[in-house]
Amino acid sequence: MARAALRAGARPPLCLVAVALVAVPWVPVALLPSAAGALGPGQALAAQDRPGLAQGAPAGGPQGGVKAGKSAGWPTPQHPCGTRPGRPVVDKVLVIWEENHSFGSVIGQPAAPELNQLASRCGLATNYYANTHPSLPNYLEMTSGRPFIGWPWASDCDPSGSCTVPGPSVFSELVQAHQQWRSYVEAMGHNCGLASYGAYAAKHNPAAYFVEARRQCQLWDQPLGTLTQGPLHQALRTGPAAALTTVTPDVLDDMHNGTVARADRWLAAWVPQVLASPAYRSGQLAVLIAWDEGSGGGNFPSHAPLVVMSASTPAGARSALGFNDFSVTRAICELTGVPALGEAARAPSLVAAFHL
Numbered sequence: 001m002a003r004a005a006l007r008a009g010a011r012p013p014l015c016l017v018a019v020a021l022v023a024v025p026w027v028p029v030a031l032l033p034s035a036a037g038a039l040g041p042g043q044a045l046a047a048q049d050r051p052g053l054a055q056g057a058p059a060g061g062p063q064g065g066v067k068a069g070k071s072a073g074w075p076t077p078q079h080p081c082g083t084r085p086g087r088p089v090v091d092k093v094l095v096i097w098e099e100n101h102s103f104g105s106v107i108g109q110p111a112a113p114e115l116n117q118l119a120s121r122c123g124l125a126t127n128y129y130a131n132t133h134p135s136l137p138n139y140l141e142m143t144s145g146r147p148f149i150g151w152p153w154a155s156d157c158d159p160s161g162s163c164t165v166p167g168p169s170v171f172s173e174l175v176q177a178h179q180q181w182r183s184y185v186e187a188m189g190h191n192c193g194l195a196s197y198g199a200y201a202a203k204h205n206p207a208a209y210f211v212e213a214r215r216q217c218q219l220w221d222q223p224l225g226t227l228t229q230g231p232l233h234q235a236l237r238t239g240p241a242a243a244l245t246t247v248t249p250d251v252l253d254d255m256h257n258g259t260v261a262r263a264d265r266w267l268a269a270w271v272p273q274v275l276a277s278p279a280y281r282s283g284q285l286a287v288l289i290a291w292d293e294g295s296g297g298g299n300f301p302s303h304a305p306l307v308v309m310s311a312s313t314p315a316g317a318r319s320a321l322g323f324n325d326f327s328v329t330r331a332i333c334e335l336t337g338v339p340a341l342g343e344a345a346r347a348p349s350l351v352a353a354f355h356l
Contacts, residue, residue, distance in 0.1 A: 074281055075275045075280060075281060075311050076275065077271070077272055077275060078121075079121065079315070080118065080121050080122055080271075080275050080309060081121055081122035081123065081309055081310060081311065081313045081314070081315050081317070082122075082311075082312075082313060082314045082315035082316075083311045084283040084310075084311035084312045085312075086312075088283065088310070088312040088355055088356055089282070089283045089284055089312070090283065090284060090285065090286045090310055090312065090335050090351075090356045091243070091284050091335060091336065091337070092240060092242070092243055092244070092245070092279050092284050092285045092286070092335070092336070093243070093244050093245070093285070093286050093287075093288065093331065093332050093335050093336060094240065094244075094245040094246075094247065094274065094285055094286070094287045094288070095142075095244075095245070095246045095247065095287075095288045095289075095290060095328070095332075096246075096247045096249075096267070096287065096288070096289045096290070097139070097204055097246065097247070097248050097249070097254065097290060097291075097292060098249075098254050098255055098263060098289060098290065098291045098292070098305075099135065099204070099251070099254040099255045099256035099291065099292055099293075100135070100255060100256050100291070100292065100293060100294075100295075101255050101260065101291055101294065101295075101304070101305070102294030102295045102302060102303055102304060103126075103128075103294065103303045103304055103305050104303075105260070105294075105295075106255075106260060106291075106305045107119060107124070107305055109260060111259070111260040111261040111264065112260050112261070112263075112264040113264065113268075114264045114265070114267050114268035114271065115264055115267060115289070115305070115307065118267075118271070118289070118307050118309065119305070119307050120316060121315050121316065122307060122308060122309040122310075122313055122315065122317065123307065123308035123309065123310075123313045123314075123317035123318070123319070123353075123354040124305075124306070124307055124308070124317070124318055124319075125305075125306040125307075125308065125319055125321070125323045125327075125350070125353075126318055126319065126320050127303075127319075127320045127321060127322050127323065128303070128304055128305070128306035128323040128324065128327070129294075129301040129302060129303055129304065129322070129323070129324050130291065130292060130293040130294060130301060130302050130304045130324070130325060131147070131301055131324050131325045131326075132147075132148070132149065132293075132298075132299045132300070132301070133154075133293055133296060133297045133298055133299070133300065133302065134154060134156050134203075134293065134297075135156055135201075135203050135204060135256075135292045135293060136148070136153050136154075136155075136156045136157070136203040136209075137149065137153040137154070138292040138293050138325055139203065139204065139205075139206040139292060140153065140165060140206055140209060141325040141326065141329070141343075142206070142290065142325045142326075142328040142329055143169050143170050143171065143206045143207070143210075143329065143332075144165065144167070144168065144169045144170070144210070144329065144341060144342065145326055145329040145330075145333075145340070145341030145342030145343050145344035145345075146167075146341070146342045146343065147343065149299050150299075156203045157203075158194060158195055158196055158202045158203070159194050159202055159208045159209040160194060163209070164209055164210075164211050165209045165210050165211060166211050166212070167210075167212070168212065168341060169206075169207075169210040169212065169213055169341070170244060170329065170332045170333065170336075170338065170341065171207050171210055171212075171213035171216065171217075171244075172210060172212040172213050173333070173338040173339060173341065174243055174244060174336060174338055175213070175216055176338075177336075177337065177338050179242075179243040179244075179336060179338070180220065180241070180242045180243060181207070181216070181220060181242050181243060181244040181245070181246075182220050182221075182222065182231070182235060182240065182242040182244075182245050182246075183205065183207045183217075183220065183221040183222065183245075183246045183247075183248065184222055184223075184224040184225070184231055184232040184235070184245070184246070184247050184248070185200065185204075185205050185221065185222070185223060185224055185248040186199070186200075186223075186224040186248060186249050186250040186253060187199040187200040187223075187224075187250035187251075188200045188205070188221075188222075188223045188224070189223065190223070191217070191218055191219065191220075191221055191222055191223070192207070192208055192214070192217035192218045192221040193205065193208065193221075194208055198250075199250035199251050199252050199257075200250060200251075201250075201251050201256070204248050204251075204254065204256075204292070205221065205248055206246075207220075207221045207246070208221060220242075224247070224248075224249075227269055227270070227273070232247065232270075233273065235277075236273045236274060236276070236277040237273075237277070238278065239277065239278060239279050240277065240279050240285065241279075243336040244332055244336060247270075249263065249266055253266040254266075255291075267289070274287060274309075280310075280311065281311070282311075283310065283311040283312055285310065286308070286309065286310040286313075286331070286335060286354075286356045287307075287308075287309040287310065288306065288307070288308055288309075288328060288331065288350070289305075289306070289307040289309070290304075290306050290328055291304035291305050291306070292304075301324070306323060306328075308350060308354040308356070310354070310355075310356055312355050312356065313354045313355050313356065314355060317353075317354050317355070319350075319353040319354065321348040321353055322348060323347070323348050323350060324347060324348075326342070326343040326344045326346070326347035327344075327347040327348050327349070327350050328350070329341055329342075329343075329344035329347065330344035330345070330347045330348075330349060330350070330351075331349070331350040331351055331356070334349065334351045335351060335356060
């Protein structure tokens with residue numbers, strides 16, 4: 001059965017299809033429809049359903065191909081990726097949100113040594129575009145697979161009244177599949193904060209906007225804590241156990257109001273804990289460091305960084321496929337085994353491109 005679909009007491013999502021485990025010859029990713037192809041409505045891909053990856057062969061080809069790195073044993077800050085050969089076993093995702101910087105203002109810049117080391121030692125999407133502006137609609141699109149254009153989303157409104165979202169999201173789909181999620185939000189004073197204050201921006205906390213996830217939000221959307229104690233530190237020490245974890249730095253630490261250098265130092269402090277976590281060391285956890293938008297305005301796409309990390313991602317992996325917000329949605333759905341939501345079914349696949 002597809003991994004992540006069955007756990008104790010869990011029922012598989014209806015979208016999953018059982019397949020025979022057979023050896024699959026390696027084929028360059030550029031020639032495979034699944035690398036950028038569409039999923040059927042509500043369809044989820046299991047690990048053994050990922051063409052070209054059943055035997056652990058790194059994706060190749062002129063578009064979206066990745067370069068294989070040497071195995072280095074357990075992940076370390078010096079070798080954070082490419083340490084687990086063979087078929088990927090990823091069934092959990094951790095997303096770290098960053099803010100308001102274009103690709104060229106981060107990648108290759110001396111103010112971000114940690115981020116650039118991760119980009120060179122793990123995976124980098126060189127042609128990732130956030131779908132729109134400002135922040136809020138991109139967060140909602142990455143977590144629902146639906147477009148959010150115009151009023152009220154363009155106002156970056158707090159989650160109340162007309163600025164809430166009915167219908168499915170990755171959060172509600174996980175609950176329906178008897179899985180859990182967690183969001184850890186810096187500078188938020190209490191669980192599921194609905195009002196922005198101080199260095200906390202509700203618009204960077206997408207779980208708070210989805211009506212169907214509100215009950216779980218009050219339990220699972222938590223203040224981040226510190227490097228030595230609190231919810232995120234504890235989750236990384238023991239797991240993370242949740243199928244989806246999102247991490248929101250405050251507006252000083254995510255490049256929104258603070259500097260690139262400050263955000264880079266924040267990441268440099270937390271990434272070693274991520275790499276040392278049991279889920280990452282076992283190869284079960286993939287990490288996406290995603291920017292909500294690059295420079296510009298209006299309903300226009302913007303070129304932004306996207307760093308992809310896992311023990312099975314070849315060191316120095318690069319993909320030039322045209323990824324976007326819905327590619328993030330698709331990765332979350334594919335890896336956790338829940339139905340592909342909306343536009344995510346047609347978005348290019350980070351999973352195939354980065355050997356997740």
